[in-house]
Every structure is written in C-alpha cells, then in structure tokens.
Amino acid sequence: MKSILSSKNSYPFRHRIAGSVKNVLLLCVPALLVLSACETVIEIDLPVEKPKLVVNSIFNADSLLTVNVTKSRPSSESGHDFETVENAIVEVFKDRQSLGILSYHGKGNYKTLNKFPNEPSAEYAITVKAPGFNTAETRESMPLKPVISAVQVEADRQNSLKTSKEFKTRFILHDPAESNFYFLRAWLVNKKGDRSPVNVSLRNILGQFSPLRSEPLKIYVFDDKSFNAKDLNIELDIQTYIASSDLSQYSISIEIASIPKSYFDYLYSVKKQFEDIPLLEPKNLPLSNNIQNGLGVFAPYNAVGSSFDLIQ
Amino acid sequence: MIRIIYLLLFFILYISTSFGQQAVSISGYISDFHSGERLAGASVYSLNNKSGSSSNAYGYFRLAAVKAGTQQVVISMLGYRPDTLSLTIHKDTFIEVKLISKTASLAEVAITDFSKRNLHVSQMNKVGLSPAEIKSLPRFAGEVDVVKALQLLPGVKAGREGSSDFQVRGGGPDQNLILLDGVPIYNSSHTLGLFSVFNADAIKTVELSKGGFPSRYGGRLSSVLDIQLKDGNNDHFRFDVSAGLISSKLLLEGPLKNKNTTFMIGARRTYLDLINSIRQAGSGSSNNYNFYDLNAKISHRFSEKDRLYFSIYSGNDRLALKYANNNDLDKRNNSIAWGSVTSALRYNHLFNDALFGNLTLTYTNYQFKIDNQTLDKDDKTDYTLSYSSKIKDAGVKMDFDYIPSNNHFIRFGSNAVMHDFQPNVTSIKSMDDGDTLADTAYNRNVVKAFEYYLYAEDEIRISRKLQANVGLHFSGFHVQQKNYTSLQPRFSLNWMLTNNNAIRASYARMSQYIHLLSATDSGSPADIWVPSTNSIEPQNSWQSTIGFARVLENSRFEFNVDAFYKEMNHVIEYKQGATFLATDSEQGLIDEASQSFETKVIAGKGTAYGAEFLLRKKEGKSFGWVAYTLAWSNRNFEGINNNEVYPYSYDSRHNLSVVMNHHLSKRIRVSGTWVYSSGLPATVQLSSYGYYDENGIKESLENVNVRNNVRMKSYHRLDLGISFVKQKKRGERSWNISVYNAYNRKNPYFIESGQQGAGANGKTKMYQYSLLPVIPSFSYSYSFR
8 A cells, every 4th residue: 555645755745745834934034135134142130949849761571660750850950851859659550559659760760570460451650759859740541552553574685785684574564443653663673782863764654653753653642543443554664874785683673563542642742842833833832741749651551572583 | 684784774764853953065086187097085174164074985076064155175185285166056966076185295295184095984993004104114135014113102012023914902813804996805925925915016005903893894903904996097108127135026007098098017027936946057956936016906997987997916926846857757746835716796886875884805815835745756656745725715805985965974794705615625536556545635615604794884974073983883794504693783972072182992892704824923824714614613702992093283183092892702723733734744734634623723712901002203304203002911721731821922021113204304214123022822842851761761841831931032123215216208217225134133933941951961952033134125126117
C-alpha cells in the first residue's frame, strides 16, 4: 500500500509538502515588508514564579520504573542544569494499591527494584512529596501492547564509501478500533547488549512527527487517525554507519509502542513549542502536562519489538 | 418572532399616526456644488420657526410644519459655506440645495449654533473623518490610509505595529462591522495588515460608531465603521492620479448622459511584482507579491424620486513563489491569495416627502487560499496541497426613513442574508508514477446560515434641550437546524445643558453570529471567519456609556468625554495551542485538516471599561485633535489561566494621540502625529524545566501556563508630513513627503525569552523584536479638473 504522500523519494516530499504551508506564510512577512526587523535585549521585570516539582517517568511495562524528580527553574536564575530533588518520598500505586516507596539512586532518579508485571489497562499512580512543595500526583493506565505481524527485513543499499548501509523493514500493525497512539524507534545493539538509537525513515504513516528538532529521525510519534481499526503496512528505512567489517558485531532492534494520549499530547506540545514561528503561530505555547501540582509527564508505554542481525 | 414583528409594526404605526399630520413642509436634497455628491448630515434650520432637521445618508431632508409665507432657511454643513435661502412657500415645497466647499478658500466662517452637530443625539459615541482630514495626515510608505487615521481616535486601538486592523473599546478586531456602501467587508487589509483596503480617493464619508448604536446597525459587538463611496461627479468629468513608493492610484469620475447618470472608478495597484518580473526574467524561479483594489460606482437618477446605484469593490492580495529547474522537470509552485468582491445594487425611492425608501441587494464573496504544488516529471509525481477559507453572502435589505415632523426621525427596515461558510477546506492530491494515490478534501461541507434582522428607531426631539434615540433591533440566525434569536433594545439620550454643553447617555445590546479565529493576533489572512453553530453560540454584549460634550469658541473646538462599560459573552478563542494552518509536521496537517473548527475553540467572557477624552479643532488653518483613552479590557475563559480573569491581548491602559495639521500657506501644508500607548500584555515563560526521556533530561522546556503574564514596553511614534500643493492650469499638483517613526523608536512587536550566554552562566533574558524603523516616503498626485 502506498501512502498518499509516499513516493520514490517520499521522505523529502512528505516534509516539503507539510512544511510548505508554513513556508509560504513565513515568507510573506520578510517578502512583503522589505523592512528590517530588529532584535534588542531588554530588561523586563518578570513576576517571580515559585519553583515546582518536575516529575518525569516514562516506563515500559516490562522495565524497572524510574521516576526523575527535579525542580523547575525560575527564568530569573541562570544555568542549564535543573536542580534535582533528593529528599522526596515517591510512592507508586497500582489500581490504587500501594506498591511501595521508591529508593533514591542519584541524579534525581527514584527506582523500583523489580520490574512491573505486564498488566494492560492497569492504572498506575505515583505521589511525590518533598519539603517546601505541594504533593505532586499523577495517574495513568498502561496501554495495550500493539500487535504486529509479518516482519520482513532486507538490506537495501550501501553508499559508495561503504560507510553506511540501509535496511528496509516491513511489518503490519493491527490497529484496534478505539483511538490509539504510538511511537516507533530503532536501536543498534552490540554483542554486549549496549544500545544506541539509529536513524529511521518511516513511510506510510500520515501524521508522524518527532518531538525534538535535534534528533528528528530517531523516534517517530503518530496516532491512528489515518488508519483507525485497520491493518497498516509499515515500511521503514534504517540507516547505519558501521564499517562493513564490523557489521557482524551488531544487530538492529525495532520497537513499536502503544502510549497513552497524555504522553502523545505532551510530545506533540513539545514539538510545537520547539517549532514556534513568530508572527504566524501562537506565541509561547503551553506544554501538555499530566502532573497535578507539578510539571512533567508520567507515561507508561507498552512496546513490542523485533530484532535482526546486520549480516543475514 | 411574530410577536416581535407586530411589536415593531405597532411601534412604527403608532409613531406615524401620532405625528403624521402637518401643514406645509420643505423637503429636498442637499449636495456639493462642484461635484454634485449628495451630502449626509447637513443641517437645515428655519429661522422663522426656530426648528431644524438634517439630511439623511442620501442627502434628503424634510423640514416639516413650517409656516406658509416667507421663510429664512439656513443650510449648513461642516466644511461648507452655510447658505441662507429666502423662500416664499404656500404649499409643500421641494428644493435642491448646493453647498460650496470651503476647501478652496481658507477663510474662517462662523458656524451658527444650530449646526453644532457634535451636540446632537445622532453624534453620540460617533466620530467622523472627512477624506480631506485623512489625506492631510502623514503617510505610511506614501499611502493614505483610512484605518490608520481612525486608529488615532479615542477608544480606537491599533493592532500590532503597522497593522490596519483596529479594536474598539476593548473589543476584538472581528467585532467591528465594516460597511463599504452598506455591505460588510470581511477582510479590511492588504499586505498582512500593513495597508487597509480602502482607497481614500474613492471615499465620500467615514463614520465610526463606538457605542450607543442606533437600531439600524447590528451583527457586531463593538463598532460600526460606515464608509460611503463617492457617487461620482455629476457636473464634469475629472480624474486624479497618484504614485507612491508601493502603489499607484487612479480615480475617474464624471457624468454620463444629461448628468442623470454618474460614475466613479477608483483603482490601486502595487508594482513590486512588475519590477520583480523584469529582474527575474529568464530564470526558472520567481517570487512575486502584489495587491490591487478596485472601487466602482454608477448611479442613475430616473426622477427626483427615484435613483439607482450600483457599487462594487474588488480587492486581492497574492504572493506567488515559483521554482523550476532548467529543464522544467522539477517544479514547485506556492501561492497565497486572499481577497473579496462585494457589490450592492441600491434603489432609492421617495414615496412622499415624509417617507424615503431604500432597497438594497448585496453580494459578498471572500476567499483566502493557499496552494502548494510539487511536480517531478521524472518520477511522474505531482503533490498538491490546497487550503482555503471562503464566505459567500447574498442579501436583501430594506430601509425606510420616515420624517413625520421635526421632532421625529423614524427609521425602520429589515435585512436578510444567506451565508455560505467553508471555513477550513484542506485538499490533498497525490500522484506517484502516474498513479493517483489520493484525492482527498477535508471539511468541504458548506455551512449554510440564514441571518436576518428587523429594526425600528426614532430620533425624538422631546424638547428643545432633550433628544433621544430609542429603538429595537431584533435579529436571528438559523444554522444547522438551530435558531438563535436576539432582541436588542437601544437607547441614547442627549440633554443640552446650555447652547454649548450637553450630557449624554446610552445603552445598547448587541449580538454577533460570526466570529474571527486568530491564532496570532497579528492580522494574518490565515485568521478565519466561522459561523455560530450548534455548539458555538453567538457572541452578545451590552454597553452603557455616559458622556459630556462641549463646543468652544463658536464651534471651532469641540470637547468630548465619554465613559463606557461593556460586557461580552460567548467570545471565542482557540484552545491553548490549537491552530489551523501554520504547521511544520504532518501530524499538524492532519490535525488541522481532519478536525472541525468547533473542536478547537472555547467560549468565554470579556469586559471592557474606561474613559475617552477628545479635544478637536476641525476648521481653520490649523486643525487636529488630542485624544486620550484610559481603558481596561479583560477576558475570562475556562481552562485558560486557571479560569481566572486575565488582560486581553490589546489591553492598554493609557493611549494618547496628538494630531496636528497646519497650512503654512496655500501651497505648503505640514502635519504631524504622535501616539503613545502603554505596553500590551505578552506571554512569556516564567520558569523552565527539563524535557526528559528514558536516558535523562535533554532539553530545556518553557513553562508557559499563564497567558498574558507580562507587559511589553510602551509604544510611541512620531510621524511627520509635508505637502507641496500647486494650482496648475489643468488642476492641482501635490507632492507629499512623509516620515514614519521619525525618531526611529524601536517599538515592541513581540517579546520572547531566550538564553544569553552558554553553560552554567547562561541567563534567561527577554528579547524584544521591533518591526518598523524610520521610514521616509514620498508620493505624487495630480488632480485634474
């Protein structure tokens, strides 16, 4: 099945056509004004905002739960790092029953000692108490594991310098009837099990996006608006930069995960904040947030994966 | 609804039967001596009877119940020499009066007391600007701009820097009913708001009502801008030409066939694209922008009692970006265009000397469209994305002016409009290897709506000192099987304390059935008009005003102070983060394309209150005004700012305009304007936190959960202009040199926070972006007699 935006060189087209709407509008301003806009740094008395607890937790059903707790930083303060909160009490609940208090492991991370049992639709919640802050709370349900089938892999082409090699992977995603949200990513895994994300070019899905500009090709987020309750043939190109002689040392792991709507909304709002366009888009878009009395995101996800060696 | 109609009819019949008997009357038309243009708002006063009247929008007047015999009647109007007629009448008499404009001579002429229109009830909450006043102001890029002139008046706030939209008394830009020859205009600006669509050469009158709206107006909450086009000179053929930095204009007008038919054609066009096309000739790529507007009007007088008008406005902006490789194998065509056509066919009929009727058929077609095409002949691929927003209106309107006596001026009528809305149509066509992969359009459905209103109002002279305008406006909107109706009482009272002083008060309820959705507040054409629907209720408001007016020094000066309070309900805005168009991702495209606009908006409340002061000198070698507005404007939406009231995007506490014109001599005229506004609200991040993935924190995110949480710096600007006018053998030649933002103030356009310095020592600073620096310009015009 071909996407309506797919082609031999579908990746550039897809982005060109979506971006061109914005580009036309964006070009209006400088093209028409013929007038120089100028930027000046000004001093403005900003209202002082009290720091809030920032609670972040993104966890797979089959993984350890890590909750990262930091403070938000008022704009009046300098620096790039965010202050961690080391004396918080982080408690986890499953279906309103306490699973215990997490232990602190440094760098603001609080962790469970055991993996969570994979229980789709179970509701997980956490509370974070820290001196000087209101108690932050959040709850979210574990989504169902996505169902995929007919995974196929083929080596596609190698560049002339033999420094990169592309692999084409195809599989079918069986989408349930209700609204569903997904992300897809791939990893390069060495024999020791160390993973590093690889560039993925995803075809066939209208509406995909990457939340961060800095790594646009490493994770794709999408919903099922264009294929709800249907089987979707997914085709992706994975690009590796491994010397030919080392190919046998690596494998590729593909992961597709169901995510809750709140996580999808958060990632989408992050993306929109980073692509904010002066004059044509709303300024300073708020971020989606599912932490009560705090900031951040609490995001259980349920992933299914497939691996293949680079030399087949 | 039937009851309402009966109520209105009863009201009209009651008034007409109660006051309908009178003896001898003088009626007729008042027009300009040189051009034959009918003059609205001219005063007619009987010195014998000590009673007066004024001309309606088509120059018709009736002075009733005058004594038979010799009558001294004074006809006067601001900017014209008063004319005193000595009439011997024994029966109802019809006259045509021609007033001579004072513009040729700068001699001061005393204005008699009865012509103090500023103290009249009809002038409450209303400000007017003559084309001469508008043209005398400093120009922006050589262009005379009607809306920029209005922005200098009290209670009227400009949009973002340089824009040609405006907000009145804390209302939104969509709450202004902009009428061009009685037909609503949806998009009033060119060039992303830098220039208004109104060609000042083609305009006869400009009046802005800010409150106390007479019942004949409806459909918007905050103001009525009524612009009348010239009918065309009925005495001789003439034309004006002018050229500026951006565009050139041409106006032709004159009589046809026994002077019973007149015409006027005004056209304006930019030439940036023409210059570019020469420069880009031969290359496969081109970037072009242009706008044009055309105003045309033709009128024919069948008899003294019958006259037919046809007017049309057509205007369009178009930006086209084209790219093609050498062999034309790879092409990209992008364009954005917006514009409208409005037209009105109007038939005036004088039923008898007391009843003047007006039947108008109107048509409007507004369209905004973006087209993007990417074509690759090698791959046989063709991708086309189009986005459009359209409105088509067809309407019929009946208005009657009934003048049974000098103490009553009754207006009644009705209006019905069929709207076709297609607010956000997105279509995607895709071909690959010659195969059609997709040909899909989202939101193609036309939302049909029927809007109507009935009104009746009476301008009553209760006593020599007390005047009132009372009326009812009943409106309705039928959409998606849903009926919205609204009964709106209107009331204005004017009490003359002395010959020179008056106090006044007004109350008006208004309803608005269509809304403008703006993501940016920057006057983008991507702002779309949407109708009320099953789930979006009409906006409504009430406004109350109280004021004081005084004329000074024999009417050379006028002083007004007005206080107002306005409440607005069901005002709509985009939800946090929702947009229609500007997106960089396919997700955004699909979101925008597939969702109805109704899912992206929220409704809330607004309040506005404040006081306006205006000291104005309208005549003499020096004229101008000082306007000051102290105002507050707030909004309250569920889900925004924790449901708390927050300042509206155009809430500006203090606004001051100083406008001065001086004729140094018959040949040299200088002008200057200085404006000051305290800072507008803006939304900035007050804190930041980390973007986290399973490997830790990667990026800094802006925490922006409070809208309009800071104020930008104040705005001020000085514009200067000088005109050199010379009478030539065949007409008048004029050079104008203007300087916009003469002292190069870097006014805030928007602000945002950013990191200054790297690493741990980096600090969050506010960055202010300014748009328009000092801009000198010149223009040349020649007016042929």
